[in-house]
Amino acid sequence: MLRFSSGMVKNLPLKKRVCFLLMLVCLACSVLIFCEFLIYYVVIFQCYWPEVKTDTLKGSRQTSASVLKAMFLSDTHLLGEIKGHWLDKLRREWQMERAFQTALLLQPDVVFILGDVFDEGKWSRSQAWADDVGRFQKMFRHPAETELVVIVGNHDIGFHYEMTTYKLKRFEKVFNFTSEMLVTRKGVKNRSIPTEGAERWNSFLFHSQSFYRRSDSECTGEDSAPPEEKTIPFKEKYDVLSQEASQKLIWWFHPRLILSGHTHSACEILHDGKILEVSVPSFSWRNRNNPSFIMGSITPTNFSLQKCFLPFESRVFTIYCAAGALLVVLLLAHFLMPSFYFAQRLISKHKAV
Secondary structure (H helix, E strand, O other), rough: OOOHHEEEEEEHHHHHHHHHHHHHHHHHHHHHHHHHHEEEEEOOOOOOOOOOOOOOOOEEEHHHOOOEEEEEEOOOOOOOOOOOOOHHHHHHHHHHHHHHHHHHHHHEEEEEEEOOOOOOOOOOOOOHHHHHHHHHHOOOOOOOOOOOEEEEOHHOOHHHHHOOHHHHHHHHHOOOOOOOOOEEEOOOEEEOOOOOOOOOOOOOEEEEOOOHHHHOOOOOOOOOOOOHHHHOOOOEEOOOOHHHHHHHHHHOOOEEEEEEEOOOOOOEEEEEEEOEEEEEEEOOOOOOOOOEEEEEEOOOEEEEEEEEEEHHHHHHHHHHHHHHHHHHHHHHHHHHHHHHHHHHHEEEEEOOO
16 A cells, blocks of 8 residues: 555656646647637638618518629739748648638628739749649639639739730630620629620629729728828729729729729729729738628629628737747746745755754
8 A cells, every 4th residue: 555655656746747748738739720720710700791771662671592692802812833932832821721611601602703813823834823723723612502703813814914815715714714704693793804895784893903093092991001002103004904994994884883803902992983992902811911801792783791801810920929928938837846846945944944
């Protein structure tokens, strides 16, 4: 009995160390799982589809079956083999994959990506293009009941004047995209890349580049351009469409709403004092600390938009730093506490003498 008790006393420090080590591992794993997986559910599940009303006198709401639930995101900029570091790729693509797959649980009818899917489509050789497409299809996989519509951007087929027919056809083949694309769902007409002679629709225009505006100086909101960038003038046919092209497109189509990408920042502007254009920020944390996407409830006569922010990267880093500091404190406390008790005993013995 005495031997058994003395054995337990000898093994007690080892058991404490093992328990302490397991506690640290559990803490580290919990933080990792939360920051890399659960946080997307916590943040995105706070988003909701905005309510849209009919034009009837009573203002009764549309039934869920008659409302088109559309999700809009832009400028994913998947890194390629030339400029993309493998660690940067791994981090950014994991973030976008988790965000998109979590957002799909909100059950959109259709998802629009407003251009610049790839960062190096303008340079990619055949094998690099195939690799990038494969990664995109894995990240943005979606159920059959959700349609994915991808609009071409300048980074996808050639930066502005570097565009070629080969790059355009390559994009069209993968994304089933044509230069004249009209998408009609639940009576709602959505038009991208318009052409001359087209019929005028009371529709939506989707474009990978913003319509003409002088700068972002009038844009507001926490995800608008930084103050030092807002006053920088935009170049026509480079940063934004030309003033002439913008006016023609508005005159041809008389759209109810214009959604665009390219600038990586949010902006809302009225054209001709009545046509709203919403610039959708980049979906990639490489371009923003606070990426987001737009949720739209749309009917043939009305629409309502709601912005859904993704987890702020700065907050994720703060959680990691706080957890790291806590681990350091626990380690120091664990290893220094025996020394503290030993010193306390020596002081007590010295006082007793």
